[in-house]
Amino acid sequence: MHAALVARPGSCIRQLAQRNRAREIQFTRFLRNDAVTAEEIAGCAGERTAGRARGRDVVVAQDTSELSLGGQRAKANGYGPVGKGGALRGLLLHAALAIDAGNGGVIGLIDAKVWNRTGGKAKHRRSRTTKQKESQRWLDSTRRAAEVLTEAATITVVSDRESDIYAHFAFRPSRAHLIVRACQNRRIETGEEEQQIDLLFSHIDSLPEAGRLKVNVPAAPGRKARSSELAVRFSPVALCKPLHGAADLPEAVTLTMVDVRETSTAEGGKPIHWRLLTTHPVTNLVEARRIVDLYRMRWVIEEYFHTQKTGGFDIEAADISDPEVMIRFATAVAVAAVSVMQLVKA
Structure with a gap:
């Protein structure tokens, strides 16, 4: 599937299979297999990045992007709210990219987490710890970068204003x-x-x-x-x-x-x-x-999200009704988008 996504970026499974029915069934079974997890897909990508980062000064750019997948129909399929007002439904993607600090080249994906908001309205933020909030993702990706890039010369994690969290610095x-x-x-x-x-x-x-x-x-x-x-x-x-x-x-x-x-x-x-x-x-x-x-x-990760959306894969046009299947597909696209960026920059 990774090779197909890189060779023909898109969000339609039939087109990725090049209208080959057997291949289309193969891709569909892969995405619907409960033994396949988004964590494993992202984890394998991180392991490959670790080897390429050996001995380098690495900048890790992390950020979050909303994947808007529709309104009432997406809501009926079980997708949670994204954006302001709650009218739009979809998923959220938080990603961390390894970048060569010397030349700005994209080394690879460190971490990617895709999730669906469920469970109703949360308690007031002051009554919850960082671990109980979505903002824990900033700490998790920083920790993951340190775990993956064990052989890098140096690691600098950069992020925008949403990551200005006291616990992010403390831990x-x-x-x-x-x-x-x-x-x-x-x-x-x-x-x-x-x-x-x-x-x-x-x-x-x-x-x-x-x-x-x-x-x-x-x-x-x-x-x-x-x-x-x-x-x-x-x-x-x-x-x-x-x-x-x-x-x-x-x-x-x-x-x-x-x-x-x-x-x-x-x-x-x-x-x-x-x-x-x-x-x-x-x-x-x-x-x-x-x-x-x-x-x-940090701007590289904005280009990365653009590649997944209107600049390449058009991920928000994917017609996948099951949120769990869509989470696996979005994670696979998150990995493939790095390969496409590397090819374009090369």
Whole structure:
């Protein structure tokens, strides 16, 4: 099936089988076999990636994407809500890709989890621990990266604002560094003798510029390519433990904040402003530039999701009524999409 998906990307089983009835039955039986699990499909891909990552400096980009599969019909088939409002139904995919930090090449898939939301409305977030929330996926993929990439030279896991979770920093594996775009204006400890409390964003905004960087901003939907200048600030910070749902967490976590913002308003779009929390030490402008460059590799996972959707497989057009079968198929596509990206980039 993997070879068929790579040779002829698509979401129709009949077309993948090239209208060969025997092959179509073979693919269908494979996907409907309860002995086949999405975990095993993703796990095999991770094992292959481990060998290719040996000796490399690896960036692991992780993110979540919604697979919208319809409305009332999808609901009747047992698909859970996705998107805002609950009118759309489908699955969610969380993936982690290994990327060569030196050349930006896609090494392989580290982890892929596809799930269907069931069980009704959840309790208020403050009454649940991280393990009881969907946000546990960020911690799980970081841990999986450390388990898979045992022979990599270095591991840096990068992720966007949704992964700004205190437990993500507190429980990270010792071999894996993090770069996370900050979302929450957390309390931080300031001062050595007196435990004074400040807010993260106001603290970094009050610092003088450490220097400026020249960057090329690529084109994106609704945005032209441009050259720009970024003002850089950085500082070590000690994040305070959250006030709610954090009984098992340390009182503080020490990180570094790297703040970069465009010095002029971008034409046809918002100016760049990234607040990046990292476990890497940053003591000068060169090291700050390295954090920015590593974070920018996160864009590869956006290309990856595009490949699975309108850019290649059109996974959301799959007409599979059984959510469990669709989970296996979506996982197989998640693996094949990496191979397609590698072929395109090659």
